[in-house]
Amino acid sequence: xxxxxxxxxxxxxxxxxxxxxxxxxxxxxxxxxxxxxxxxxxxxxxxxxxxxxxxxxxxxxxxxxxxxxxxxxxxxxxxxxxxxxxxxxxxxxxxxxxxxxxxxxxxxxxxxxxxxxxxxxxxxxxxxxxxxxxxxxxxxxxxxxxxxxxxxxxxxxxxxxxxxxxxxxxxxxxxxxxxxxxxxxxxxxxxxxxxxxxxxxxxxxxxxxxxxxxxxxxxxxxxxxxxxxxxxxxxxxxxxxxxxxxxxxxxxxxxxxxxxxxxxxxxxxxxxxxxxxxxxxxxxxxxxxxxxxxxxxxxxxxxxxxxxxxxxxxxxxxxxxxxxxxxxxxxxxxxxxxxxxxxxxxxxxxxxxxxxxxxx
Amino acid sequence: xxxxxxxxxxxxxxxxxxxxxxxxxxxxxxxxxxxxxxxxxxxxxxxxxxxxxxxxxxxxxxxxxxxxxxxxxxxxxxxxxxxxxxxxxxxxxxxxxxxxxxxxxxxxxxxxxxxxxxxxxxxxxxxxxxxxxxxxxxxxxxxxxxxxxxxxxxxxxxxxxxxxxxxxxxxxxxxxxxxxxxxxxxxxxxxxxxxxxxxxxxxxxxxxxxxxxxxxxxxxxxxxxxxxxxxxxxxxxxxxxxxxxxxxxxxxxxxxxxxxxxxxxxxxxxxxxxxxxxxxxxxxxxxxxxxxxxxxxxxxxxxxxxxxxxxxxxxxxxxxxxxxxxxxxxxxxxxxxxxxxxxxxxxxxxxxxxxxxxxx
Numbered sequence: 001x002x003x004x005x006x007x008x009x010x011x012x013x014x015x016x017x018x019x020x021x022x023x024x025x026x027x028x029x030x031x032x033x034x035x036x037x038x039x040x041x042x043x044x045x046x047x048x049x050x051x052x053x054x055x056x057x058x059x060x061x062x063x064x065x066x067x068x069x070x071x072x073x074x075x076x077x078x079x080x081x082x083x084x085x086x087x088x089x090x091x092x093x094x095x096x097x098x099x100x101x102x103x104x105x106x107x108x109x110x111x112x113x114x115x116x117x118x119x120x121x122x123x124x125x126x127x128x129x130x131x132x133x134x135x136x137x138x139x140x141x142x143x144x145x146x147x148x149x150x151x152x153x154x155x156x157x158x159x160x161x162x163x164x165x166x167x168x169x170x171x172x173x174x175x176x177x178x179x180x181x182x183x184x185x186x187x188x189x190x191x192x193x194x195x196x197x198x199x200x201x202x203x204x205x206x207x208x209x210x211x212x213x214x215x216x217x218x219x220x221x222x223x224x225x226x227x228x229x230x231x232x233x234x235x236x237x238x239x240x241x242x243x244x245x246x247x248x249x250x251x252x253x254x255x256x257x258x259x260x261x262x263x264x265x266x267x268x269x270x271x272x273x274x275x276x277x278x279x280x281x282x283x284x285x286x287x288x289x290x291x292x293x294x295x296x297x298x299x300x301x302x303x304x305x306x307x308x309x310x311x312x313x314x315x316x317x318x319x320x321x322x323x324x325x326x327x328x329x330x331x332x333x334x335x336x337x338x339x340x341x342x343x344x345x346x347x348x349x350x351x352x353x354x355x356x357x358x359x360x
Numbered sequence: 361x362x363x364x365x366x367x368x369x370x371x372x373x374x375x376x377x378x379x380x381x382x383x384x385x386x387x388x389x390x391x392x393x394x395x396x397x398x399x400x401x402x403x404x405x406x407x408x409x410x411x412x413x414x415x416x417x418x419x420x421x422x423x424x425x426x427x428x429x430x431x432x433x434x435x436x437x438x439x440x441x442x443x444x445x446x447x448x449x450x451x452x453x454x455x456x457x458x459x460x461x462x463x464x465x466x467x468x469x470x471x472x473x474x475x476x477x478x479x480x481x482x483x484x485x486x487x488x489x490x491x492x493x494x495x496x497x498x499x500x501x502x503x504x505x506x507x508x509x510x511x512x513x514x515x516x517x518x519x520x521x522x523x524x525x526x527x528x529x530x531x532x533x534x535x536x537x538x539x540x541x542x543x544x545x546x547x548x549x550x551x552x553x554x555x556x557x558x559x560x561x562x563x564x565x566x567x568x569x570x571x572x573x574x575x576x577x578x579x580x581x582x583x584x585x586x587x588x589x590x591x592x593x594x595x596x597x598x599x600x601x602x603x604x605x606x607x608x609x610x611x612x613x614x615x616x617x618x619x620x621x622x623x624x625x626x627x628x629x630x631x632x633x634x635x636x637x638x639x640x641x642x643x644x645x646x647x648x649x650x651x652x653x654x655x656x657x658x659x660x661x662x663x664x665x666x667x668x669x670x671x672x673x674x675x676x677x678x679x680x681x682x683x684x685x686x687x688x689x690x691x692x693x694x695x696x697x698x699x700x701x702x703x704x705x706x707x708x709x710x711x712x713x714x715x716x717x718x719x720x
Contacts, residue, residue, distance in 0.1 A: 043701050050699045064424060180540050300693045300700050304686055307704035312672045326664055333660045339410045340660050341403050344667035352712070
């Protein structure tokens, strides 16, 4: 029955929560570590924080490497701080200065921000959790929301599906491009249109920015993105498969919200006020249109799925000794004596045979 | 016991295999559909094909949108065809002309290729399988390998983790950049260095190509990438977590293989012969160094993990009525009466309580 131990409420949870509720930074850091590392009691912490979620404005910031995401995010942080708001930054970008892969100038700018007690910066460069990086990031964001931050910036890199998933867990997702990002059609084809609530052409003092912004606006207006790319279905849950041909254009998911295309010169703060205003307009629209509640409901269901996956992985690879079974099977696997499908069947059988009558 | 039905060998499997073994294209297409759609008997098919794997040279081709991946892949196809080899292309790129999101010129070029009976093109734009797109892609690639293709090109977009995972399942992974991709440091930071066996600067007739190639070579030589970014651990299996700080430089995984940086002008075939030669050198090195066997073993273990995940998802969401349970819980979830963690616990308990004593 070793399975139960991991999820049994730990005795220090009430004390942890007390420090956290008192607004102590040390308490916040301890709760985040507990959650991020999936240490005993982390589920009880997350459950206890559930009623306090939804106050923060979660802003996703995504785009290709070199688009200036961290420069823009620090400019936004400064802007929000000037308005007296408390701001947290969660960086999932492996190329972010927060995570060590920094250019010196970036790192100095970040360190300045980090000295401000109204700013909290957390990097999520870690991998290897049984729930995956995306789930860990969302749970850390929940903790920051419950702690009372007014804005939470979530910075992810790239056009990859898992990165987009993280960015889309935000209330408002900003997709950043640069004039050199290639043409607008390529950007649309990469699936960024479906993910975005706002577009920003950064480094707008470079040649081509106007053209890029104009093309993006035109395509958004024509809703070409939908025709260029199939809408991605949700992970492992959609019984119907999207066809391999492009679908006819459909209305965008966000009826009544015209995705704006803004221009910024983040390193000198240009256009940042306008971006912050657009973010506020988007937030207001989310509430007024009922879209916020729709997204919240979808996020809750998605969290259930992710948590089920994590629990099953935990049982399989840790508690039911899946790792050891796989190790033992390796020679037969490599010689071709057994197929991976046979070994998998054996591991699943072991998970099911164990006495899990009381879920941990 | 409905769980057993799905995996019971279907009566038409022997006939399917017979057509497949006879080298019939229709047989190939039917086996691929069966596998891709996870239709009854697909595991038996995959098991039957296991002994025939490993003959094809699997070539991954990845890079940002607009880098010219499909142009380069069709140039490579032509090159291999000229040498009398049979070539398959698996496109996972949502922006690929294979998948519908095509520019007219690309699509015409692809259609020409598709008329050649020695070429087989398959797009993997579909989502929603319980195993995920990555697993489906790898299994389709297995089918093509077993069918007897000499080269299999796997085209994926982006710098995202799941896209890199697919590309890395190839024997030889080519990372494509263009002179406009931003500077070499950004490319390295995006994690492309760890993924690549060969670098290609495409559109090398544009300004900046020489500089890009030189910088990449220099960084590869200095092994700077390793210092700039943590090596990603494997999904859900590494009990140790990477720290959030950059690690000191370590030797690259591929001792004895100096990652080449090539230049191509894919649309007119420039540099394609040199790329094909470099791919052959890499393949020879894989065999001679023992790296091929190491990678093969790692892939087999990874396949076990992915198959275990898929089986558990299937049980949870289909057979144990997870979807219905989640739907029923939605109102309480949205009102905050229960937390997502409670609902997940209930679903996992249902999976474990069902009579799965004979795994399907």
